[in-house]
Amino acid sequence: MPLYAFFHGKLVLLSEAKIGVMTHSLHYGTAVFEGIRGNWNSEQRQLYLFRLKEHYHRMHEGCQVLKIDLPYNIDELCQITVELVEKCGFQEDSYIRPLAYKSTEAVGVRLHDLECDFLVFAFPWGPYLDMDKAKCCVSSWRCPQEVPRAKLAGLYINNALAKTEATENGFDEAIMLTSEGYVAEGSGENIFLVIDGKLITPASYNDILMGITRDTVIKLAENELGIETMERPVYRNELYTADECFLTGTAANITPVAEIDRRKIGTGEIGEITRKLQEIYSDVIRGNKPKYRDWCTPVYKKSGI
Numbered sequence: 469m470p471l472y473a474f475f476h477g478k479l480v481l482l483s484e485a486k487i488g489v490m491t492h493s494l495h496y497g498t499a500v501f502e503g504i505r506g507n508w509n510s511e512q513r514q515l516y517l518f519r520l521k522e523h524y525h526r527m528h529e530g531c532q533v534l535k536i537d538l539p540y541n542i543d544e545l546c547q548i549t550v551e552l553v554e555k556c557g558f559q560e561d562s563y564i565r566p567l568a569y570k571s572t573e574a575v576g577v578r579l580h581d582l583e584c585d586f587l588v589f590a591f592p593w594g595p596y597l598d599m600d601k602a603k604c605c606v607s608s609w610r611c612p613q614e615v616p617r618a619k620l621a622g623l624y625i626n627n628a629l630a631k632t633e634a635t636e637n638g639f640d641e642a643i644m645l646t647s648e649g650y651v652a653e654g655s656g657e658n659i660f661l662v663i664d665g666k667l668i669t670p671a672s673y674n675d676i677l678m679g680i681t682r683d684t685v686i687k688l689a690e691n692e693l694g695i696e697t698m699e700r701p702v703y704r705n706e707l708y709t710a711d712e713c714f715l716t717g718t719a720a721n722i723t724p725v726a727e728i729d730r731r732k733i734g735t736g737e738i739g740e741i742t743r744k745l746q747e748i749y750s751d752v753i754r755g756n757k758p759k760y761r762d763w764c765t766p767v768y769k770k771s772g773i
């Protein structure tokens with residue numbers, strides 16, 4: 469099945485969407501990206517894009533930081549994305565990668581006097597952390613301090629260093645600390661702990677990306693399970709003694725953490741609250757809970773393609 473991209477203002481084959489070697493963003497990380505999920509509902513034969521508007525709202529904020537003038541508003545970006553995914557015709561879980569970038573072919577570190585462009589492509593993709601529970605380590609790489617917390621391409625270099633260090637040392641994922649030594653987040657996920665029946669997660673001022681899955685989990689825990697979330701600085705030590713721990717992200721969904729720095733978390737199995745949240749989340753993102761249908765954008769005009 470051919471894959472497509474929206475590139476230079478139109479839908480083309482993904483294999484034909486190419487940029488020049490001098491493109492500014494390739495050299496200096498001057499781009500903003502997003503990751504959006506398409507979740508396949510096999511009974512309805514429908515693909516739902518989860519919290520599409522919120523992803524493009526965050527992208528617009530990142531563009532504001534990088535002085536990228538997007539030629540499309542949020543509604544137009546949503547429309548382009550639905551058309552792209554419809555053309556791809558996926559009947560399985562998939563992933564959508566929009567990118568707003570400095571497209572001028574020029575050398576020189578700056579943000580001004582550069583053209584901008586927007587592209588988006590999509591491909592079938594199952595779970596990112598492809599295991600039922602993850603083994604994590606605390607990374608020796610810290611989250612950069614005093615940088616804008618947006619999905620800016622250039623900001624991801626420490627995350628890449630952390631992820632590869634973790635993988636090469638036999639772990640599935642890295643947990644990064646802030647420069648003050650508080651827990652921040654995974655290389656591509658936010659982190660939650662369960663302590664005494666409550667959810668705890670690092671606060672917005674702890675150098676985290678304000679994840680859309682994080683926000684979803686906080687709302688579902690409150691509405692569906694009556695569980696409150698405390699957003700506060702988290703000590704490294706609390707990672708080891710928590711009753712349960714899980715990671716959240718568009719790519720990783722809700723991934724339970726079994727082990728951190730070779731210490732079992734709780735029983736080392738998937739915790740009760742984590743499992744309940746996973747079940748609710750999986751229903752919500754597939755459009756199975758009418759209460760949360762506003763978060764789900766159907767791709768196919770008639771379900772049952």
Ligand SMILES: Cc1ncc(COP(=O)(O)O)c(C=O)c1O
Pocket residue numbers: 503627653654655656657658676677678679680681682716717718719
């Ligand atoms: C560093 C980082 N933290 C957290 C997240 C989770 O964010 P979201 O739930 O919006 O995907 C991501 C993924 O986008 C990420 O890259």
